[in-house]
Amino acid sequence: MxxxxxxxxxxxxxxxxxxxxxxxxxxxxxxxxxxxxxxxxxxxxxxxxxxxxxxxxxxxxxxxxxxxxxxxxxxxxxxxxxxxxxxxxxxxxxxxxxxxxxxxxxxxxxxxxxxxxxxxxxxxxxxxxxxxxxxxxxxxxxxxxxxxxxxxxxxxxxxxxxxxxxxxxxxxxxxxxxxxxxxxxxxxxxxxxxxxxxxxxxxxxxxxxxxxxxxxxxxxxxxxxxxxxxxxxxxxxxxxxxxxGGAEPDIPAGDDLVDLVAGHYQAMLSFYGTALGLRVARKHLGWYMDGAGTPAALRRAILTAPRPETVIALIPDALAAAPERRAA
Ligand SMILES: Cc1cc2nc3c(=O)[nH]c(=O)nc-3n(C[C@H](O)[C@H](O)[C@H](O)COP(=O)(O)O)c2cc1C
Missing domain, CATH: 3.20.20.70 (Aldolase class I)
Known part of the structure; x- marks a missing residue:
């Protein structure tokens, strides 16, 4: 194998x-x-x-x-x-x-x-x-x-x-x-x-x-x-x-998904610094929101927010409608 x-x-x-x-x-x-x-x-x-x-x-x-x-x-x-x-x-x-x-x-x-x-x-x-x-x-x-x-x-x-x-x-x-x-x-x-x-x-x-x-x-x-x-x-x-074979991954949902996305976001900010990190993170946030069916206005607010604290605060709402499990 x-x-x-x-x-x-x-x-x-x-x-x-x-x-x-x-x-x-x-x-x-x-x-x-x-x-x-x-x-x-x-x-x-x-x-x-x-x-x-x-x-x-x-x-x-x-x-x-x-x-x-x-x-x-x-x-x-x-x-x-x-x-x-x-x-x-x-x-x-x-x-x-x-x-x-x-x-x-x-x-x-x-x-x-x-x-x-x-x-x-x-x-x-x-x-x-x-x-x-x-x-x-x-x-x-x-x-x-x-x-x-x-x-x-x-x-x-x-x-x-x-x-x-x-x-x-x-x-x-x-x-x-x-x-x-x-x-x-x-x-x-x-x-x-x-x-x-x-x-x-x-x-x-x-x-x-x-x-x-x-x-x-x-x-x-x-x-x-x-x-x-x-x-x-x-x-x-x-x-x-x-x-x-082997164990199915634990696909995060609810609070676990919020933690994953917020953690990924913070990791990008630390790696690139805040100014560049904010921009690099947008495509990843966009894909997470595609999966969650985030409403358009909220999506726009996240993708244009000039401050990381605003993004972090909005992530739970953005992912609120994410399904338990997403099909490939
Ligand atoms: C945005 C983007 C960047 C890519 N960058 C590279 C790269 O740096 N090196 C590379 O060999 N292929 C690169 N590729 C090609 C992918 O590795 C892959 O061969 C291609 O996307 C087809 O696989 P997929 O249908 O699973 O995406 C890139 C593809 C995309 C969409």
């Missing part, structure tokens, strides 16, 4: 996807508290990490004591990637993940992220540099291909495996699809068949039912969940319990 990368086990094989601006340290800690096989940092730009911009280092902050954290690096140049990997390992990263899936124009025009799928020789050189730089396992996250004419995830995966990558996550879309259409889990099977290392299926998995269907269609060793966990930090634990 578990996925093993050298002496690191991912158990259960239910992973939190890296999401820039979302899977920061406070959110990763919260998800890990419910239980997760692995949580992955937001993408960190390798050159900026080496050049030590404070905000970049903060994004990679690992949560020491949090064993199941991977740091995801993005970049185009082997020497920056290798150096950034060394720094992340020295800070305590247990796994280094390489981003070859980001579709954003500002990343692909710098020929990073999913643009690397258009130049497999270059992509391979980059992987070799990272694998050669660290002793922790190196993993790769990518898509099915650049577009329908270039669906080369299996070819990239073969090269990555030969270069020493120990696990590959495939988002079941091409770069040119961005987030449109449905993830094609069956297409991930081609990668599973092409390589011997574990493959993780990603895209549109939100709960036990979609996780089961993604695994059945792809034959993957595990699942990674991104958007489906927004406002539901217990979602990975729910999937793990349904698919791999």
């Amino acid at each position: 578990a996925v093993y990368l050298a002496d690191t086990s991912i158990d259960p094989p239910v992973l939190l996807a890296p999401m820039a601006g979302i899977t920061d340290r406070p959110f990763r800690d919260l998800v890990a508290r419910f239980g997760a096989g692995l949580v992955v940092s937001e993408m960190v730009a390798s050159q900026e990490m080496v050049e030590a911009k404070a905000s970049v280092r903060a994004r990679a902050e690992l949560g020491f004591g949090q064993a199941r954290t991977a740091v995801q690096l993005a970049g185009r140049e082997a020497h920056w990637m290798a150096e950034a990997a060394r720094i992340a390992e020295a800070q305590g990263a247990r796994i280094i993940d390489i981003n070859m899936g980001c579709p954003a124009k500002k990343v692909t025009t710098g020929l990073s992220g999913s643009a690397l799928m258009r130049d497999l020789d270059h992509a391979t050189g980059l992987i070799e540099a990272v694998v050669g730089a660290v002793s922790v396992p190196v993993t790769l996250k990518t898509r099915l291909g650049w577009d329908d004419a270039l669906r080369n995830a299996a070819a990239l995966a073969c090269r990555a495996e030969a270069a020493g990558v120990q696990m590959i996550t495939i988002h079941g879309r091409t770069r040119c699809q961005f987030y449109k259409g449905a993830a094609d889990w069956a297409a991930i099977a081609e990668v599973v068949e092409a390589i011997g290392i574990p493959v993780i299926a990603n895209g549109d998995i939100t709960g036990p039912d979609t996780a089961r269907r993604a695994l059945a269609a792809s034959g993957a060793a595990g699942v990674m969940v991104g958007r489906g966990i927004q406002g539901r930090p217990w979602a990975l634990a729910e999937i793990a319990a349904a698919l791999h």
Whole structure:
């Protein structure tokens, strides 16, 4: 059931996807508290990490004591990637993940992220540099291909495996699809068949039912969940319990939900400081309120409040209508 990368086990094989601006340290800690096989940092730009911009280092902050954290690096140049990997390992990263899936124009025009799928020789050189730089396992996250004419995830995966990558996550879309259409889990099977290392299926998995269907269609060793966990930090634990046995997570309701949301809010304020924390917290609060069906006027009051004390005071009312248990 578990996925093993050298002496690191991912158990259960239910992973939190890296999401820039979302899977920061406070959110990763919260998800890990419910239980997760692995949580992955937001993408960190390798050159900026080496050049030590404070905000970049903060994004990679690992949560020491949090064993199941991977740091995801993005970049185009082997020497920056290798150096950034060394720094992340020295800070305590247990796994280094390489981003070859980001579709954003500002990343692909710098020929990073999913643009690397258009130049497999270059992509391979980059992987070799990272694998050669660290002793922790190196993993790769990518898509099915650049577009329908270039669906080369299996070819990239073969090269990555030969270069020493120990696990590959495939988002079941091409770069040119961005987030449109449905993830094609069956297409991930081609990668599973092409390589011997574990493959993780990603895209549109939100709960036990979609996780089961993604695994059945792809034959993957595990699942990674991104958007489906927004406002539901217990979602990975729910999937793990349904698919791999073990205790059902205690999904908070009533006062427990208020405590969870207020605690997450305070953690964001401490991590980012009040001014930035207020802004960063809004998207998470919005997702919690989506789940609770918060009335529009109250929602607006919370999302525009200039002072944290006002937000904290309004959270109980905002969550008052939350259902006992939310379906995925
Ligand atoms: C806001 C946002 C930010 C993302 N940031 C990253 C990132 O930093 N690195 C990465 O590899 N993928 C990133 N992704 C892609 C997700 O990891 C994931 O592959 C994608 O959302 C599909 O999975 P899902 O349907 O479970 O969300 C991001 C996605 C979203 C929505």
